[in-house]
Each structure stands twice: as C-alpha cells, then as structure tokens.
Amino acid sequence: MSVVEFALKYALELGATEVHVVLAKGRGYRVEVTSDAISNVAYNEGVRLSITAIVGKKLGYSSTNSLDEKEVRKCVERAVSLAKAITENPHWKHLPEPRKYPEIKDVYDTKVAELEPEEAVEFMKICLDAVKEEGRNVVVMQGELSTGESEVIIANSRGLWGEDKGTSVSAYLVTVAKEAGTVGSFATEDAVSRKLDIDFAELGKAAAKKALESLHLKPIESFKGSLILDYEVAAFLVLNLARAYSGDNVWRGSSPLKDKLGQQIASANLTIVDDGVMPGGISTSKFDAEGSPRQRTVVLEKGVLKTFLNNTFTAEILGMKPTGNAASLLAVLPSNTIIEPGDITIEEIINETNKGLFISRFSGKMSSVDGVVSGTAKQAFLVENGEKKYPVRECMIVGNLYDFIKNISALSKERKFKWSVLTPVIKIEGVNIVGK
Amino acid sequence: MSEKEPIIDILHRVLEDTSSLGYEYADMRYELREGFSVTVRKGAVEASQASISRGVGIRVLADGAWGFASSESFTYTDLKKALEKAFKLAKTSAKARKKNVELAEVKVYKDYVKAVVKENPAKVPVEDKVKLALEADKVITGYGDVVKDTSVYYTDYSFRKVFVSSEGAEIVIDGIRTYFRIYVTAGEAGVLSPAYETMGGVKGFEIFRGEEPIELAKTAAERAIRLLKAGLPKGGLSTVVLDNKLLALIVHEAFGHCAEADLVITGDVLTGKVGQKIVSKLVTIVDDPEPPYANGWTPYDDEGVRARKVTIVEEGVLKEYMQSRETAAVLGMEPTGNARAQNYNFAPLVRMRNTYMLPGDWDPDEIIKETKEGFYLKGAMGGQADTNGDFMFVVQEAWGIENGELKEAYRGVTVSGNAIEVLKSVDAVGKDLIIGFPGTCGKGQMAPVDGGGPHIRCKLIVGGKK
Numbered sequence: 001m002s003v004v005e006f007a008l009k010y011a012l013e014l015g016a017t018e019v020h021v022v023l024a025k026g027r028g029y030r031v032e033v034t035s036d037a038i039s040n041v042a043y044n045e046g047v048r049l050s051i052t053a054i055v056g057k058k059l060g061y062s063s064t065n066s067l068d069e070k071e072v073r074k075c076v077e078r079a080v081s082l083a084k085a086i087t088e089n090p091h092w093k094h095l096p097e098p099r100k101y102p103e104i105k106d107v108y109d110t111k112v113a114e115l116e117p118e119e120a121v122e123f124m125k126i127c128l129d130a131v132k133e134e135g136r137n138v139v140v141m142q143g144e145l146s147t148g149e150s151e152v153i154i155a156n157s158r159g160l161w162g163e164d165k166g167t168s169v170s171a172y173l174v175t176v177a178k179e180a181g182t183v184g185s186f187a188t189e190d191a192v193s194r195k196l197d198i199d200f201a202e203l204g205k206a207a208a209k210k211a212l213e214s215l216h217l218k219p220i221e222s223f224k225g226s227l228i229l230d231y232e233v234a235a236f237l238v239l240n241l242a243r244a245y246s247g248d249n250v251w252r253g254s255s256p257l258k259d260k261l262g263q264q265i266a267s268a269n270l271t272i273v274d275d276g277v278m279p280g281g282i283s284t285s286k287f288d289a290e291g292s293p294r295q296r297t298v299v300l301e302k303g304v305l306k307t308f309l310n311n312t313f314t315a316e317i318l319g320m321k322p323t324g325n326a327a328s329l330l331a332v333l334p335s336n337t338i339i340e341p342g343d344i345t346i347e348e349i350i351n352e353t354n355k356g357l358f359i360s361r362f363s364g365k366m367s368s369v370d371g372v373v374s375g376t377a378k379q380a381f382l383v384e385n386g387e388k389k390y391p392v393r394e395c396m397i398v399g400n401l402y403d404f405i406k407n408i409s410a411l412s413k414e415r416k417f418k419w420s421v422l423t424p425v426i427k428i429e430g431v432n433i434v435g436k
Numbered sequence: 437m438s439e440k441e442p443i444i445d446i447l448h449r450v451l452e453d454t455s456s457l458g459y460e461y462a463d464m465r466y467e468l469r470e471g472f473s474v475t476v477r478k479g480a481v482e483a484s485q486a487s488i489s490r491g492v493g494i495r496v497l498a499d500g501a502w503g504f505a506s507s508e509s510f511t512y513t514d515l516k517k518a519l520e521k522a523f524k525l526a527k528t529s530a531k532a533r534k535k536n537v538e539l540a541e542v543k544v545y546k547d548y549v550k551a552v553v554k555e556n557p558a559k560v561p562v563e564d565k566v567k568l569a570l571e572a573d574k575v576i577t578g579y580g581d582v583v584k585d586t587s588v589y590y591t592d593y594s595f596r597k598v599f600v601s602s603e604g605a606e607i608v609i610d611g612i613r614t615y616f617r618i619y620v621t622a623g624e625a626g627v628l629s630p631a632y633e634t635m636g637g638v639k640g641f642e643i644f645r646g647e648e649p650i651e652l653a654k655t656a657a658e659r660a661i662r663l664l665k666a667g668l669p670k671g672g673l674s675t676v677v678l679d680n681k682l683l684a685l686i687v688h689e690a691f692g693h694c695a696e697a698d699l700v701i702t703g704d705v706l707t708g709k710v711g712q713k714i715v716s717k718l719v720t721i722v723d724d725p726e727p728p729y730a731n732g733w734t735p736y737d738d739e740g741v742r743a744r745k746v747t748i749v750e751e752g753v754l755k756e757y758m759q760s761r762e763t764a765a766v767l768g769m770e771p772t773g774n775a776r777a778q779n780y781n782f783a784p785l786v787r788m789r790n791t792y793m794l795p796g797d798w799d800p801d802e803i804i805k806e807t808k809e810g811f812y813l814k815g816a817m818g819g820q821a822d823t824n825g826d827f828m829f830v831v832q833e834a835w836g837i838e839n840g841e842l843k844e845a846y847r848g849v850t851v852s853g854n855a856i857e858v859l860k861s862v863d864a865v866g867k868d869l870i871i872g873f874p875g876t877c878g879k880g881q882m883a884p885v886d887g888g889g890p891h892i893r894c895k896l897i898v899g900g901k902k
Contacts, residue, residue, distance in 0.1 A: 031529075032783075032880075035702040038532045041525040042504035044781050046491070052483075059483040065490060065508050075488070082484045085562040087570070089480050117525055121532045141702045141823065142880060176823060178703055183824045252477065253584035254621045256628060330482055363820040363828050364850065369621055370628045374850040374899055375820075376828040394826060396852060396899045398668075434671060434899065 003067055004155050007051050007076050012157060014080040016053040018095050019157040020290070020329060024048050028148030029117050031124045033173075036132075036140050038124060041117055052329055053079035054095070057088040059329070093316040095329070096292045098160040104294070106280035109195035112167035113149040120145055123200045127173060130204025138177045138208040141186060145171040154291040162287045169193050171203060175211035184214030185378045185394070187361065188232075192419065194280050210360060213379050217393040220382055220435040226356030226409070227397065227431040228349060228383065233362045234426040235418035238272065238337055240401060243368035245299050245307075246325075247314035248332040254369050256402065257305060265305050266405035269342060272300040274309055276324050276335035283335040283420040290326035294335060297323045303405075309334060337421045342411030346425050349410050351386040357433050358383050362397065371400040377433070396434040404428050441466075441608055443510055447492070447600040450515045455602065457523050459498040461539060463601040464519070465738060466492045466510075467780045471593030472557070476569040478586055479577055484562060491780035494519050498526035500536025504783045540764035540771050542741050544605045549735040551611040553640030557592035560641045565590050568616075568644050572653040576620055579657050582664070584623035588653070591615045592641070597738075605740040611733065613884065614639050615874065618653055622660035629847060631660035631832065632817060636874045637886060638729030659833055663847040669836060674898045675810035676851070677803050677891060680870040682831060684887035685816045687721055688791050688877070690827035690855035692887075695723075695748045696774070696786045697763035704823040705856060709754045715859035717752035720794040725773060730886035731874035732789035734773060739784055743773025748791075749859075760786045778881035785881060793889035796865025800891035803864045805840040811898055812837055813851060825855040834898075853896035866891035 001009075004021050011019040027045040031038060049072060050063040060083030064075040124145045131138050151165040172190035176183060187210030191198045229237060249255040257265065276294030278284055287293055290311050298306050310318065311326030327333035350358065357380050364375010376396055382389045412425040447464045454462070467490070474484040491508045492515060503526030507518035557565075569588045576586045592614040599607040615636030622629045633656040635648060678686070694704045701707075706714070725734040725743035734743045739761055747755045757767070760775035763786055775784035804812060812835045819829030830850050836843040871888035 034698055037535065038501070038529050039537075040502040040504055040783050041529040042506075042783065043521055043525060044506045046506070046508055046781070058481075061483055061485040063485075063487045065488070071488070078486045082486060082562060086474065086481045086484050086566050089482050091480065117528050118531075121528055125532055139702050141699065144880065176703065183703055183705060185822050185824060185826060249585075253623065254628065254630075256626065363822070365818060365830050367630070369630050370848065372848040374830060374848060376826070376852055378822075394852070396671075396828075396850065396897075398671075398850075398899060 003049065003072055004153050007049065007072060008155060008157055010073065010076045011051060011053045011080055014077065016055055016080050016083065018054040020052040020095055021155050022050045023153045024150065026148055026150040028146055029120050031120050031145045033124060033128065033140055033143035036128060038121060041121060049075060051076055051079040053083045055083040057090065057092040058083045058086050059089055059092065060086065091317055095156045095158055096160060096290050096312040096322065097158050099293050101162060101286040101293050102277045104277055104284050104286055107166040107194050107284050109167045111196050112147055112169055115147050120147055126200040127171065127204040130201040131173065131175060131208040134205045134208035135177060135212050137179055138175050138211045141174045141176050143173040154287060156291060160291045162291050164286045166285065167194055168282060169196060169198060171198060171200065173204065173207040175207045177211040177215050179215050184211060187211040187214060187379055192282050192417065194282065210379050213391045217391050219393045220395060222433060222435045223355060224430060224432055226353050227428045227433065228353065228356055228358040229426045229428070230358065230360040231416040231418050231423055231425060233359050234423040235421035236362060237366060237401065237404065238339060238421055238423060240366040240368050241405065242334045242337060245305065245309060246332045247308040247310035247318055247320065249368065250308050251314055251317045256371065260305050263305055264303050266300060266303040267408040268303045269411055270300055270303050270405060270408055271340035273298050273338040274323065274325065274334050275338050278336050278338070281336035281420065288324045288326040289328050292322045292324050292326060294324040335420065339423045341413050341415050341424045343413060344410060346412045346414055349412055349425060349427050350383055350388055353383045353386060356383045357381070357392070358388060366401050368401065371402045373397060373399045373401050373404065398432045398434055441598050444598060444600060444606060446510065446512050446515060447598070449512060450519055451600065451602050454516060454519050459496050459523055459526065461497040461602055462495065462519065463599065463739065464492055464494050465780055466598040468596045469593055471591065473589060473591040474566050474569050476573045476588045479573055481566055481570065484566065489779070493777065493780035493782065494522045495783050496522040496526045497537060498523055499530035501526050501530035501533045502537060502783065503529055506781045537762055538765040539761040542761060542771050544603050545736065545740060545742055546606045548608045551638045551729050551733060553612050554642040555640040557612065557614055557641040558594055568649060572618060572649050575650055575653040576657040579661060582622050582624055582661055583620060583657060584628065585621040587619040589617040599736065599738070599740045601740055607736050607740055609735060611638055612640060613637065613731065614641060614643065616644065616649055616652065618656045620656045620660040622664055624664045627664055629660050629663045631656045634874060637731040638733040662845065663833060666845045666847040668848055669811065669834065669846045669898060671899050672897065673895060675807060675893065675895055676898065677807060677810065677812045677837065677893050679814040679891055680868065680889055681815045681873050682813050683793060683889040683892055684873045685829060686827065686855060686858065687793050687889055688788060688885065688887045689819065689821040690825060691721065691859065692723065692788050692791045693821065694823060694825060695757050696788070697757040697759045697767060698786045699823055700757050701763060701766055705825040706754060710756065712754055713752045714754050714856060715749060715752050716862040718796055718862050718865045719749055719752055719859050721749040721791065722747050722794065723758055723788050723791045725789045727790055727871050730790040730871055732885040734776065734789045737773040737775045737784065738777045739775045741771045741773040741775065743789065746772045758786055758788060760784065776883050778883060782881050785879060787879065787883045788877065788885050790871060790886040792871050792887055795867045795869040795890040798864045798866045800866040800868050803866060803891055803893050804837060804842065807837045807893060808839060810837045811835065812842055813849065827855060828852040850899035851896050852899060858894050858896050861895040862892050864893040
C-alpha cells in the first residue's frame, strides 16, 4: 500500500469522516547571482505529505516532509486530533467528487528534468554577458535561474485520485545602471517556461535596457492623460483584479464585484480568460489543489463579468460551479490568466497617443478591495504627440483600478507571458499623473 | 553544552570523512521546525494546521566558489552524498567565476542558546488558541454589519538550529515564535476600507494572556470603520510627523537595505560613504540582534558568527554596514552576524535583524503641537523601496495638522521620497522608542525581522489628489 493510501485509510480508522491527501515531490537546481558573479549553485530535493482530516464540519490539517512510517502515522494522528479539538466551520459542505481529468500538453520536458548543472550555469553566463554587452555600466545586483521537476499525487476519501508531473525553468535578473556617481532605479526582468526555450541573451539584454532607462531622468509637470502599461504592469493590474473575481473574496465580502455578475464592469475591449489547461502554461495542470479538474473559464467577456473563480467550497456557498481554481480546500487562486489581444501594434498605440506615460515598472499598490491605485512610476517614458520622448523622474500614479478597467482604450496585438499572465500592452485614458 | 542533539555527531563525522575532498570550507545546518496555526474568519474556525519540516543545508566552498545541497534524510550515507553534491556544484560554479570567494576570519564558537519564554505554546491546548482567535473575531464582528470581512490568524512555531562547520564550530539554538494577525474590511454604501494589525516575535503564549489581542482587534476594527468616511488629501512636499510603525518601515525598507553589504558592493546610495555625514545629526540607526526577544532575534547567524549590534548611523554619520563573512572579506571589514537563510533549503544572505532608530528628547505630543501645518501619518499597508533610497509606502491612516492640532482624517495616502533626503530633513525625534513591528522581509528569501523607532518629524512627498 502506498503512503497516500495508508494515510487515507488510517485517518478514517481514527474517526475522520472525510480525508484529503496530497503527496508532492520536487527537485531542482538554482544558479544564484550577486554583483555580476555566480555566487552559488544549489541543489534541492524535497517531499511533502499533507493530510486534511475532516470530522463533520471540522477541518484539521497536518503536513510533514518525512515519509518515514512513524512520522507519517504521527502526521495523520495530528490531523485527526486537530480536527476533533476545534469548532465547526459552518460553511463546510464536502470534498470534491472524482471527475474526469483533461489531457494536458507541453508541461513536462525531459530535457529540463535531465539538465546538468553545468548547462544551467552556462545559461546564466549568457544572461550576464548579454547584460554587459548592452551596457558596461549595468550591474546585475541579484539574479537566479532555477530548474525544477515536480510530481504530485492527490487523493480523497470519495475515491478521487490524480497523478501529475511537470517541469519548469525560470530566471530573473535585477539590474541597476550607474553613471558619474549616480545610481539609477533598479530594474527587473524575468522569464518562465515549461521547457528549455527561454532566450537568455534576450532576457539579459532587456534587463540591461530597463536599467539604462532609469538614468538621465527628467522631471515632468503633472497632467491628466494616457497611461500605457507595459506587459509587467498590465499583468500586475490583472492579477489584482483577479482577487476581486475570486469566489473566495466575493463570498467573504471583500470584493466590490459581489453583485456585478452579468454587468458591464470594464471597457468592451477587455476579455479575460482563466485557462488552466492551455498547452505549456506555467499553471497548467490536470487538477487543482483540491483535485478538481482544471478548465478554461471566460471570466470577463467584452467587459461583462461572466463568472467568479471557485473551488468546491466557495462554489457551494455562492451556488456556483467549481472552476478548477482551488489553491487549497478553502482558498482560490487564478491559474493561467489570458487577456485577449487588441488589433494594433505597440508602436501604433504610442503613435496615437497625444500625451501620456509608458510605464514598465510600477512601485505601489492596486487594491482589489477599495480599488485604490497609488504608487510610483519607474522606468517610465513621457509620450507626446505620438512619440516616446524621455524617461521621467519618478512620478506618482493616482486613481482607481475599477475606473482604469472602464477606461481601456487600446490593447496591443503583441502579447507576452509575465508569470502566469499572458498579456498585451494596455492603454488607459484619463489617468492622473502627478509630477513635481 | 546542554540539550545534546544526536545529529551533531553525524554532522561532525561527515565533515571529517569528507575533508580529504580538498575544499576550503564547509558547513552543515540542521533545522527542525514544528508549527501550528489556526484561522478564524467571520466567526468560524476555518481550519487548524500543524506542520513539521526537518532538513540539513550543506554549503561547500571549493576552488573559490560556493556549492550548496540540501537533504531531508539524516543518515550518514545520505548526508555524505549531499555534501559531495555540494562540493561538485562548487567546482561547477568555480569555472564560471573570475574572482575567488574569501571568508573573513572569525572566532569559532561552541555554544548552546535558548530563547527563554514563559509559556511554551506547544504545551497550550489547541482549544485555548482557538478561543483566543474566536474572541478577537467576535470583538470585530461585534461592530455590526459595517464589518464585511475579518480574518484572524494565530501562528506559533518552535525551531531548533544546529550549525557545525569544518572550522570546528558547533552551535545549537532553540527558539519559539508566536504571531497574531488581524485583517478587517469595513464597508458602507459601496465603499470598502481595509485595516491590518499584528503582534508577536520570539515570544511564548504569555503575550496573549493579557488584553493586548483584544485591544488589537478593536484598533483594527475601529480604524477600518473610521476610514470609510475619509478621503484623499491634497498632495505635495509636506512637513509630516511619522508614528513609530511607519518610521520603522522607512528605516528598514528604504534605508536599511542600502546598508546591507552585498548591495553596498553592487553599488547603492551608501557605497563608499562610511565616515561621512549623510543625514540629520538627530538620527542614529542600529541593527540589533537581540532586543529580547524581537522577531529578528539572532544570537548567532547562519554561518556561526556571534551576532553583534551594528551601528549603521550615529548622529548622522554613516558608521558601518551589515556583513556576512564573504562581504566582510571583500570590503576589508568585520563580519557582524547578519548572514541569515530562510531555511535549510537556502544558503545565507546578508539580512537585517531588528532595525530601529534611537529615541531623542521630544515628547511625541509636543512634536504635533509644535507643527504649524502638515500631516500626522500612522502605520503602513506595504510599499516598495529602491537601492538608490527612493521609496513609496501606503500609509494606514493620516490626519491633517493645523496649528498644532489634528484635523481631518484621510485614507489611501501614499508617501514617497528618498530615504537619505527624508532623514536629512528630520528636525524632531521623540523619546518614545517602540521596537515591536514584527514582519517578514523578502529578498529572494524570507526572513523574520523586527523594527522600530520613536515619533519623528521630517519632510516627504504626500501623494493625494491634485
């Protein structure tokens, strides 16, 4: 009997009425960089067994990183005894039932699984060389390349059983440019993939370029105009919006989208899809953290709110269906977030801008709760009469997320993956840009 | 040494038996962590969680470069294999490095240190912890329908760290951390307003026996409700009085990181400025391993260095940086015990511990009374800072000051500026030092830290409506 089967059986024997078990294994290399040099090469290998024992409506959770028989027994016993010791979660209904899992593609690459550390070091060297080639005065403050292989088995007492595996490669660089005694703002660039297809030279080049754009800044006067969000900032905006369409925040009352299903909440050119099964997506998998099948869910269609993202727990409370977005039995997270592209190029977006700011890094907050957007624009260019003019000294962006999405005037044809978000460049009108 | 840990002998044996590989240095860090948490939301216990993590992180310096491997198995054979893996990775890394890593000499210690807490949370019944969280939640929901969402988190964990090095160090540290975090969302007429409060540190369950958790819940709930009616102020460069908590965040995020030697070596706003007067002479900032027992308590760091207090700025003059053995060797300075790792899966980096500004001689109320026009800014809801000292933070709550009196309240206020410029503008420092703003600092890895300071007055940019 496997450790997962044992845990299920033993928890039921101890008095659990429902049991949920996850066994996750992972291993991978990390090449770390500090101050332009490879500072460490690391190898990690780990395992985690997590057991949720449910007694009526009481949930006890216990996890361990040892599969030693004695430790596993202890772990199960703790989950059950915790469940017995606490009070009820009145909203709890039941664990998900088994459903058929989707076929998923391009999430496992043997080349990544079998990658030698020498190759990983070589990739990082390509990044570092590309940075210097773009700018001798650019320093890589911090960076990391990591490769990983993971396996997961999920099971519950209703007969649900799933097995999945995947690989990933990710890299990030934090760069800073220096000139004549001044230090620019730091810049970040990253890339992530399921296979070995990251263009490391391109990554280094982009990271250096952004750092250089943080030098020779000019102050600007305050104005109300267009805000053009580069991929990274667009992804940040959408991930914050995703909190508001998470069923978790909806039923709890921290989402202003609570009563807005079927309503036009954003500009008609905004369509957002949560796609947990797209080939090669970094969050693509057969099932989510509760074992429900991943799926493709249209959340926002032409600005109209179609649904919320749910796990079984939040779906039951809201009277909806689970969408394969469980981050745990109770919590909800987006999978891959896909924003439909527009029909013009980034260049055309800039050309059509009378006065605005093209922003590559936003340091601040966009709250899904009250919508408050407040922060500083970093690596930002003034756009005037259809032209990118010069990088501006930090200025503040003040506004509201829910107004922003209503005022989207254009999305670019070109799209890029930023973490798990596939996004175009997004242009928003009527934004307050506060200069000196 | 008391509390003999059985793994020590195995670690020593692995180091002895692999010394023939020919590395310059190696260390092995065993860590055990046992944690418990309970989450209460809107009157219901959502779940209680227990977790155990055990592992060994192994660091090897060979051919002038670092290699690292972790193991979750504790047999002699598996640990030896992991060390050999780290050795191989160091060799791989060395081929890509131009300059050799060197380590500053340090005194080698054999020691056992234990954080003494009054009430070990592991001995407190789960029912008591649940009751604590439920009571705080009840206080919040007691404010009525205006409270839309609540989350109360109770967390505790005990940890044991064992450090053994090829230089002969042998250090065992036992500790306990407890936390209580409260989130409230108030709402009215389509407007939502969030508030957040936290307490904790290297402390036992005794900190929850008094009134503090309930007071914390009241503070968060009342603020969330009060701010429903608040708007944005008119922005611009302003005279501001900062409370202890907001100052703590600025000192840590915007200034402290720039005094971490790895960033100094890369080049930041404090590079090459030791001995220079950089900020107001009213300003003295330290990073302290042991106000007992602040959240960043670090008797020895994760490379076995006996941690000492670092005086970063003394009366406006930059005195020293926070160091690891590696950065100290590069800069020709002394290690300070600031090398910390998130857990056994990571090699240590230069990290802050408990960073705070020392008090001055103003009564905090007097600072406000003596301010003609400006803002009183309290608490923080997060933000970001840059290595050139530029920062942006979201303030929890703000009031306008007119002729020494607090006027209209505001919310969603952001502040920005440059840490050096802001600390240059300090013209009043309160005598009310508070160290007790536990947090988790992220720098590629997470580390528990603490911070503090008094009330101060300075100038910075307040973001508001234009």
